[in-house]
Amino acid sequence: MDKLLEVRNIKAQFVTDGNVVNAVDGVSFYLNPGEIIGVVGESGSGKSVTMMSLLQLISSPGRVAGGEVYLENGKDNLLSYPPNGEKMREVRGGKIGMIFQEPMTSLNPVLTVGYQIQETIMLHLGLDKEAARAKAVEMLKLVNIPDAESRFGYYAQQFSGGMRQRIMIAMALAAEPEILIADEATTALDVTTQAQLLEMMQDIAKKTGTSIIIVTHNLGIVAQYAERIYVMYSGHIMEHAGTKALFRRPEHPYTRGLLKAIPRLSDPKGKVLVPIDGLPPNPANRPPYCPFYPRCEYRKERCKEGIPPLRMTEEGHSIACFLSGEELEQREEELSHKLQKETAKKTIKPELCLDIRKVRKYFPVYKGLIRKKIGEVKAIEDITFQVRKGETLGIVGESGCGKTTLARCLMRVYRPDEGEVIFEGTDIARMKDSELISFRPKMQMIFQDPFSSLDPRQTAGSIVGESLKIHHLTKSQEEYEAKVDELFRLVGLSPELRERVPHEFSGGQRQRLGIARALASNPSLIVCDEPISALDVSIQAQIINLLEELQSRLGLTYLFIAHDLAVVKHISDRIMVMYLGRIVEFSDCLDLYEEPLHPYTKALLSAVPDANPDAGRERIPLKGEVPSILKRPAGCPFSDRCNLTEDRCRKETPQLKEVKPGHRVACFLYEQQEDA
Amino acid sequence: MGKYLLKRLGQTILVMFLVSILVFLLMSFIPGDPVYAMLGEDITPEEYQVAYEQLGLDKPLITRYAGWLGGVFQGDFGVSYQYHVEVEELIASRVTVTLYLAVLSTVIGYPIGILFGMLTAVYRGKKADSILTFIANLCNCLPQFWIGICLMYFLALKSGLLPSYGFTWPWEDFGMHMKQLIMPLICLSIGSIAGVTRQTRSSMLEVIRQDYVRTARSKGLREKKVILIHVMKNGLIPIITMLGNRLAFMVGGSMFVESVFQIPGMGSLFVKAIGGKDIPVVQACVLLTALVSCLAYIVTDLLYMLVDPRISLVESE
Numbered sequence: 003m004d005k006l007l008e009v010r011n012i013k014a015q016f017v018t019d020g021n022v023v024n025a026v027d028g029v030s031f032y033l034n035p036g037e038i039i040g041v042v043g044e045s046g047s048g049k050s051v052t053m054m055s056l057l058q059l060i061s062s063p064g065r066v067a068g069g070e071v072y073l074e075n076g077k078d079n080l081l082s083y084p085p086n087g088e089k090m091r092e093v094r095g096g097k098i099g100m101i102f103q104e105p106m107t108s109l110n111p112v113l114t115v116g117y118q119i120q121e122t123i124m125l126h127l128g129l130d131k132e133a134a135r136a137k138a139v140e141m142l143k144l145v146n147i148p149d150a151e152s153r154f155g156y157y158a159q160q161f162s163g164g165m166r167q168r169i170m171i172a173m174a175l176a177a178e179p180e181i182l183i184a185d186e187a188t189t190a191l192d193v194t195t196q197a198q199l200l201e202m203m204q205d206i207a208k209k210t211g212t213s214i215i216i217v218t219h220n221l222g223i224v225a226q227y228a229e230r231i232y233v234m235y236s237g238h239i240m241e242h243a244g245t246k247a248l249f250r251r252p253e254h255p256y257t258r259g260l261l262k263a264i265p266r267l268s269d270p271k272g273k274v275l276v277p278i279d280g281l282p283p284n285p286a287n288r289p290p291y292c293p294f295y296p297r298c299e300y301r302k303e304r305c306k307e308g309i310p311p312l313r314m315t316e317e318g319h320s321i322a323c324f325l326s327g328e329e330l331e332q333r334e335e336e337l338s339h340k341l342q343k344e345t346a347k348k349t350i351k352p353e354l355c356l357d358i359r360k361v362r363k364y365f366p367v368y369k370g371l372i373r374k375k376i377g378e379v380k381a382i383e384d385i386t387f388q389v390r391k392g393e394t395l396g397i398v399g400e401s402g403c404g405k406t407t408l409a410r411c412l413m414r415v416y417r418p419d420e421g422e423v424i425f426e427g428t429d430i431a432r433m434k435d436s437e438l439i440s441f442r443p444k445m446q447m448i449f450q451d452p453f454s455s456l457d458p459r460q461t462a463g464s465i466v467g468e469s470l471k472i473h474h475l476t477k478s479q480e481e482y483e484a485k486v487d488e489l490f491r492l493v494g495l496s497p498e499l500r501e502r503v504p505h506e507f508s509g510g511q512r513q514r515l516g517i518a519r520a521l522a523s524n525p526s527l528i529v530c531d532e533p534i535s536a537l538d539v540s541i542q543a544q545i546i547n548l549l550e551e552l553q554s555r556l557g558l559t560y561l562f563i564a565h566d567l568a569v570v571k572h573i574s575d576r577i578m579v580m581y582l583g584r585i586v587e588f589s590d591c592l593d594l595y596e597e598p599l600h601p602y603t604k605a606l607l608s609a610v611p612d613a614n615p616d617a618g619r620e621r622i623p624l625k626g627e628v629p630s631i632l633k634r635p636a637g638c639p640f641s642d643r644c645n646l647t648e649d650r651c652r653k654e655t656p657q658l659k660e661v662k663p664g665h666r667v668a669c670f671l672y673e674q675q676e677d678a
Numbered sequence: 679m680g681k682y683l684l685k686r687l688g689q690t691i692l693v694m695f696l697v698s699i700l701v702f703l704l705m706s707f708i709p710g711d712p713v714y715a716m717l718g719e720d721i722t723p724e725e726y727q728v729a730y731e732q733l734g735l736d737k738p739l740i741t742r743y744a745g746w747l748g749g750v751f752q753g754d755f756g757v758s759y760q761y762h763v764e765v766e767e768l769i770a771s772r773v774t775v776t777l778y779l780a781v782l783s784t785v786i787g788y789p790i791g792i793l794f795g796m797l798t799a800v801y802r803g804k805k806a807d808s809i810l811t812f813i814a815n816l817c818n819c820l821p822q823f824w825i826g827i828c829l830m831y832f833l834a835l836k837s838g839l840l841p842s843y844g845f846t847w848p849w850e851d852f853g854m855h856m857k858q859l860i861m862p863l864i865c866l867s868i869g870s871i872a873g874v875t876r877q878t879r880s881s882m883l884e885v886i887r888q889d890y891v892r893t894a895r896s897k898g899l900r901e902k903k904v905i906l907i908h909v910m911k912n913g914l915i916p917i918i919t920m921l922g923n924r925l926a927f928m929v930g931g932s933m934f935v936e937s938v939f940q941i942p943g944m945g946s947l948f949v950k951a952i953g954g955k956d957i958p959v960v961q962a963c964v965l966l967t968a969l970v971s972c973l974a975y976i977v978t979d980l981l982y983m984l985v986d987p988r989i990s991l992v993e994s995e
Contacts, residue, residue, distance in 0.1 A: 059896055095899075112985065122897045125898060
């Protein structure tokens with residue numbers, strides 16, 4: 003077949019402080035006409051740099067250090083042209099359109115979105131201003147921007163994140179390129195919006211015959227949308243295969259490890275996650291041999307002899323590994339025996355750790371010089387649930403659903419406007435700060451961003467030990483030192499690292515510090531607010547396993563807030579689904595995934611890209627995006643997006659009712675069944 | 679927009695009121711006696727008494743302030759102690775000279791500064807950038823009066839090419855006007871060229887590394903278009919802030935340049951008035967500077983709205 007795009011042995015370097023860093027070290031791939039391929043890799047694997055390099059968009063101190071790029075079977079190597087010359091500019095936007103990760107910053111804030119699309123059209127299609135305008139409006143309609151005609155003159159900041167990304171897609175496709183590169187294009191978006199956009203891109207590609215390169219760290223996305231996949235690690239392609247083959251029979255040790263490390267929606271509950279030990283190599287000092295060697299479970303002495311080239315193992319499947327198929331399989335067999343590790347046992351006690359009753363929190367909105375109150379943001383209302391000791395309650399929902407506000411109300415960072423927060427038998431909702439002091443050590447929090455939630459000037463030891471001092475939990479200096487050392491060991495860090503400051507740690511290690519800090523005061527409840535979403539895929543499993551192990555050892559109760567439904571399924575005993583400040587469903591974990599009841603839960607689950615291309619799932623498309631909490635509809639919060647909305651849903655708010663034992667849902671649909 | 683303007687004007691009135699109180703209190707705070715300052719030390723006690731009452735110094739502070747403020751509203755700032763003419767006449771003749779020089783130096787300095795700034799940013803790290811940035815940093819550090827004295831030494835005293843001091847309006851003697859203009863104008867412009875170059879460079883560099891510039895490049899736009907359309911409009915925002923500050927600064931006049939070249943502008947007037955305890959003149963100068971500052975900031979904000987739609991969006995909400 004004629005290849006639309008062929009990249010051969012492309013290399014990109016960054017020069018910093020006189021050191022040459024090979025960010026991309028000889029990557030080759032191709033793209034057929036009309037095909038959707040995926041390039042997956044963790045941060046720093048060089049996937050984005052590869053794409054930027056082939057368009058020669060990489061800017062100083064980076065540079066393309068070699069390689070060839072051929073478009074449409076041409077004989078011209080695109081990299082032989084100057085980066086800003088005529089030829090390259092024709093390709094950029096004209097032949098290859100690109101969408102970037104951050105929809106918030108990728109559009110120019112001082113130019114109208116219409117102008118930015120029009121500009122591309124005029125440049126590449128040679129249309130005059132009027133015709134380009136018409137075409138731009140047409141593009142906006144294509145990506146489902148409502149009221150496209152008048153939105154032409156809007157600025158980027160007048161759109162939501164999802165809308166902005168639609169506009170980016172419209173812009174990238176405006177000049178009818180043959181290839182669209184989507185570089186983490188949906189990473190910053192909510193799950194349901196992400197699914198909408200990916201499906202839209204897929205549809206457009208089918209209609210117009212555009213080929214797409216999806217660049218992402220999310221194995222689920224490539225599993226669902228790509229036909230072929232390239233797995234990148236540390237500037238190299240490790241494995242290349244058709245999507246089904248890759249997920250059914252991963253061959254490269256890295257891919258095998260990755261698939262064992264991630265929780266998947268379609269996995270049975272109780273799957274043991276096998277983390278990949280260690281950290282990705284620092285690009286500044288990569289070894290002269292296989293970059294995965296230090297973390298590889300399958301390694302043999304001869305792996306250190308050089309960088310393994312990509313070799314074909316079967317038709318359309320190649321890996322960069324010296325080991326033969328038999329060697330890998332043999333080792334796999336050995337590993338699987340070793341793997342029979344017990345899942346951490348945990349005991350859930352019948353008594354309640356938390357009993358939340360009708361908690362409500364509104365935030366006033368002020369305006370003007372005299373700060374007049376003009377309204378309220380109804381962040382959360384009518385929140386009632388219980389958590390038993392030793393249990394993990396997963397709280398899921400998209401942005402603006404109130405999960406973080408709820409966590410802060412429980413931790414008494416905020417004072418709830420109404421309701422009771424009964425923690426181990428005492429209502430703390432109305433307590434004064436002075437009374438709360440004695441409760442603080444019992445409830446701790448692990449935060450999302452391990453990069454900004456630790457004081458950069460404090461040493462790791464004092465970060466971890468701080469609450470011991472605040473709450474006078476140790477009697478002597480020796481006891482304090484010993485306790486801090488113990489905490490370090492508890493989370494798998496060497497106590498020798500105590501004197502280091504946070505930036506000397508990697509993301510995963512920082513999150514371990516965050517966990518050690520939370521554990522210092524010997525809490526009984528830990529609220530984990532998106533504790534792993536900022537971490538690399540291969541690191542996530544390490545942290546999940548650590549959390550589970552700590553729970554069974556210390557009898558902790560977790561509130562696990564996350565938007566990744568596969569992770570929540572893996573770790574939670576029960577799950578609570580929130581939408582625009584209200585609980586819409588509350589159920590045992592398995593029940594929820596097997597038989598979701600609320601229309602929102604169903605749509606949400608169907609939107610999650612599962613890293614298993616064989617799991618046949620029905621997609622339930624959802625209208626619109628998660629609205630701002632300021633625009634919550636009357637009645638059921640989901641009423642304006644639900645396919646089953648009736649008059650009653652718009653007038654009354656459904657209450658959470660038990661439909662089956664242990665499964666509560668707030669939807670009239672199930673009440674009517676009961677009545678009948 | 680209209681509402682916003684009204685709000686800002688309201689704020690300006692409040693500020694001016696406070697300034698007027700402070701300015702009026704100057705009279706009481708400045709050491710030395712205003713009567714002696716006006717008439718000199720060699721006066722009889724009777725003459726002193728007459729002047730004392732004429733100035734209303736026997737009346738309570740509030741009454742004097744009200745009277746003074748009433749006068750100010752009618753454009754009556756009193757009589758200059760030194761020049762013995764109405765303050766408003768004195769200032770009217772001085773401020774035109776100052777404004778003329780200020781506007782000219784801005785018109786020259788800003789475009790050149792922005793151009794240099796763009797060049798240094800676009801050719802970052804290249805020779806052109808190193809040289810221009812070095813010169814800009816150097817010029818930014820050189821005191822104005824030092825440049826003035828150097829110019830005067832070489833161009834006027836050594837070679838006699840240019841007259842060393844004075845100011846003539848073009849309609850009085852065009853040739854003389856041009857000759858007298860060169861040195862003060864160079865003096866005034868060098869600083870602003872250097873400042874604007876540095877500011878433009880850093881703000882352009884900040885914008886160049888933004889994601890939306892990468893987006894613009896990924897569309898295949900010419901680099902010229904990327905810079906002129908996508909970078910410029912964003913990069914100019916901090917320059918507008920500088921322009922506002924400069925407008926405010928201008929009215930006060932450049933004390934150094936006007937003193938060195940003996941130009942009868944606001945700066946030299948201000949210096950002399952302070953030295954001679956010419957309180958009515960000082961008061962008028964301060965008030966005028968404050969007023970122009972406030973207005974300049976309003977103009978700055980309006981310019982912001984013109985360049986940055988984000989601001990007008992927030993304001994119109």
